[in-house]
Amino acid sequence: MTMKWRGWALATGVLAISAMAQAAPPTAAMLSNACAGCHGTNGGSAGPSMPSLAGQSKEAIVDAMKKFKSGARPATVMGRLAKGFSDADFVAMGEYFSKQKLHPTNQSLDTAKIAKGASLQEANCGRCHIEDGKEGKDDTPAMASQWLPYLQIQMADYLSGKRKMPEKMEEKVKPMSKQDLDALLHFYASVK
Amino acid sequence: MTLDRRNFIKLLGGASSLALAACAGTGGGLSGPTGGRRVVVVGGGYGGTIAAKYIRMMDSSIEVVLIERNDHFVSCPFSNLYIGGLMKDLSPLTIKYDKLTANHGVKVLQAEVTGVDAAKKVVMTSSGEVTYDRLVLSPGIDFRTEEIKGYDAKSTPETIPHAWKAGPQTILLRKQLEAMPDGGTVVLSIPLAPFRCPPGPYERTSMIAMFLKQHKPKSKIIVLDANPDIVSKKGLFLKGWKKHYQGIVDYRPAKKVTEVNVGKKTVTIEGIEDVKGDVINLIPPQRAGHIAVVAGLVGPDKNWCPVNPTTFESTIHKGIHVIGDACVAGAMPKSGYSANSEAKACATNIVNTMNGKELIDFSGINTCYSFLSAKEAVEVTGVYTVDKAKNAIIAVPGSVGVSPDLSEIEAIYAESWLKNILTEMST
Numbered sequence: 377m378t379m380k381w382r383g384w385a386l387a388t389g390v391l392a393i394s395a396m397a398q399a400a401p402p403t404a405a406m407l408s409n410a411c412a413g414c415h416g417t418n419g420g421s422a423g424p425s426m427p428s429l430a431g432q433s434k435e436a437i438v439d440a441m442k443k444f445k446s447g448a449r450p451a452t453v454m455g456r457l458a459k460g461f462s463d464a465d466f467v468a469m470g471e472y473f474s475k476q477k478l479h480p481t482n483q484s485l486d487t488a489k490i491a492k493g494a495s496l497q498e499a500n501c502g503r504c505h506i507e508d509g510k511e512g513k514d515d516t517p518a519m520a521s522q523w524l525p526y527l528q529i530q531m532a533d534y535l536s537g538k539r540k541m542p543e544k545m546e547e548k549v550k551p552m553s554k555q556d557l558d559a560l561l562h563f564y565a566s567v568k
Numbered sequence: 569m570t571l572d573r574r575n576f577i578k579l580l581g582g583a584s585s586l587a588l589a590a591c592a593g594t595g596g597g598l599s600g601p602t603g604g605r606r607v608v609v610v611g612g613g614y615g616g617t618i619a620a621k622y623i624r625m626m627d628s629s630i631e632v633v634l635i636e637r638n639d640h641f642v643s644c645p646f647s648n649l650y651i652g653g654l655m656k657d658l659s660p661l662t663i664k665y666d667k668l669t670a671n672h673g674v675k676v677l678q679a680e681v682t683g684v685d686a687a688k689k690v691v692m693t694s695s696g697e698v699t700y701d702r703l704v705l706s707p708g709i710d711f712r713t714e715e716i717k718g719y720d721a722k723s724t725p726e727t728i729p730h731a732w733k734a735g736p737q738t739i740l741l742r743k744q745l746e747a748m749p750d751g752g753t754v755v756l757s758i759p760l761a762p763f764r765c766p767p768g769p770y771e772r773t774s775m776i777a778m779f780l781k782q783h784k785p786k787s788k789i790i791v792l793d794a795n796p797d798i799v800s801k802k803g804l805f806l807k808g809w810k811k812h813y814q815g816i817v818d819y820r821p822a823k824k825v826t827e828v829n830v831g832k833k834t835v836t837i838e839g840i841e842d843v844k845g846d847v848i849n850l851i852p853p854q855r856a857g858h859i860a861v862v863a864g865l866v867g868p869d870k871n872w873c874p875v876n877p878t879t880f881e882s883t884i885h886k887g888i889h890v891i892g893d894a895c896v897a898g899a900m901p902k903s904g905y906s907a908n909s910e911a912k913a914c915a916t917n918i919v920n921t922m923n924g925k926e927l928i929d930f931s932g933i934n935t936c937y938s939f940l941s942a943k944e945a946v947e948v949t950g951v952y953t954v955d956k957a958k959n960a961i962i963a964v965p966g967s968v969g970v971s972p973d974l975s976e977i978e979a980i981y982a983e984s985w986l987k988n989i990l991t992e993m994s995t
Contacts, residue, residue: 412912
């Protein structure tokens with residue numbers, strides 16, 4: 377009888393929420409929704425210096441968060457925010473955002489640079505940034521349709537040494553001209 | 569009195585009005601019983617827009633009516649940049665609600681909420697009554713003007729702006745700064761904490777000082793802070809003022825303004841010391857938005873609304889949730905980002921409750937930027953969770969902190985922060 381009443385009360389919302397003391401730990405959605413204030417609803421960023429997380433791979437997100445937490449990746453807010461979450465939280469967020477639809481950005485890009493980047497990308501970056509940057513090998517982040525300013529900030533951090541490049545990336549990037557690198561970023565930003 | 573249905577339908581516009589008309593035809597309407605599926609959200613700011621949108625995103629079978637007195641919202645975050653002259657107008661800070669209706673089916677009612685009957689679950693508005701199954705109040709703040717002698721709640725801000733709600737007040741303050749003669753004095757009065765946006769008054773100090781340095785270099789700003797010290801990001805503000813505004817910013821802690829003389833353009837500290845200003849920006853002490861007080865939701869302090877830290881349901885009236893600046897959210901600061909996080913947790917648990925599902929513990933974030941100059945900003949961050957033993961929201965250790973220094977990259981991120989959070993609220 378009591379159970380029946382409780383079921384009815386729950387279903388109709390009559391029971392006061394506050395009367396129910398037990399609550400489940402934060403879900404992936406609860407954790408991830410809090411990120412959306414800066415990264416956009418469901419991880420689709422409208423701010424050009426902040427990356428979209430929608431469609432990013434779980435591995436890349438977990439890797440990024442761990443590196444923010446340890447300080448291995450340079451950051452402003454992310455280093456501190458990452459300390460607020462556990463490795464299990466990172467996995468939950470990574471899974472959540474990886475399931476969201478890729479968010480195509482609407483940005484003005486230089487078509488000549490895009491073409492140049494397109495001609496360079498396969499030979500130089502294609503082994504890890506696969507499918508025109510729509511996917512990444514292992515924890516390599518997807519770059520397709522990211523905001524150009526975000527990609528440029530990251531590249532500047534790589535070139536200055538603030539952010540450490542993976543060995544294979546360093547081999548490719550070091551000999552390239554700044555113009556070629558910028559063309560590559562234009563290309564990846566353009567991929568829908 | 570019931571809601572003027574034609575008026576309401578007109579305001580809603582488009583497809584949603586048809587749905588409502590159909591509902592009205594079957595005797596549902598806005599004042600009748602709804603079968604447990606209507607949430608009313610009051611206040612279309614940082615908290616209310618997000619609560620309304622996320623409830624619809626999580627369960628589109630729940631009807632959501634967002635009631636807001638204006639047809640637009642102007643963001644307080646970044647409004648100091650307009651005051652400092654970094655923005656031509658307030659359009660980058662202004663959002664409308666039409667896409668919340670088009671994209672998510674949020675029904676928007678432009679009306680003034682005058683009362684709440686918690687027992688009958690009815691909201692009284694200037695357009696009639698609206699029934700609810702659950703009510704979310706995100707009313708922001710109002711001012712305890714009665715604590716300042718000589719302050720008339722209506723007329724005083726017309727000459728002595730607070731500019732602590734963005735819009736006409738923000739524009740008035742900038743106009744006064746522009747009209748002030750070079751060599752003039754600006755007086756900024758900061759109330760005792762807690763108030764909306766802890767670093768806000770110090771960012772405003774910076775932005776006014778920047779304006780003076782550039783346009784009226786013989787002028788200065790006297791900051792009368794009722795608090796014993798700078799409330800937020802202290803080291804960074806002091807560093808910025810020393811770097812950019814030496815001789816312009818005269819910061820005076822523990823100076824509580826208790827009286828204002830509009831005619832003489834003076835404020836009085838603790839009834840004894842008069843300070844005269846050519847422009848006076850008096851930010852009065854604050855409490856939860858008026859409707860929260862009217863609805864009897866404020867706690868023993870008579871100012872802020874105590875809530876359950878998981879659901880944001882009022883501990884005073886069941887079925888009413890309070891989010892944003894108006895609620896007591898433990899360690900979370902009264903910021904736009906806090907309101908955004910609180911709204912999502914509140915929405916999640918309202919939807920779960922209505923669907924007979926379990927509650928989910930709160931997890932939230934705050935990120936709050938302040939500009940020190942045209943190109944430099946600083947921030948404070950934190951991750952927040954519920955301490956079950958304390959039954960309160962606490963900061964996760966290690967997650968709370970401020971920028972190491974003033975920087976241009978933080979200013980670049982700040983601009984994207986604004987773009988993202990306003991886009992989230994309006995699309």
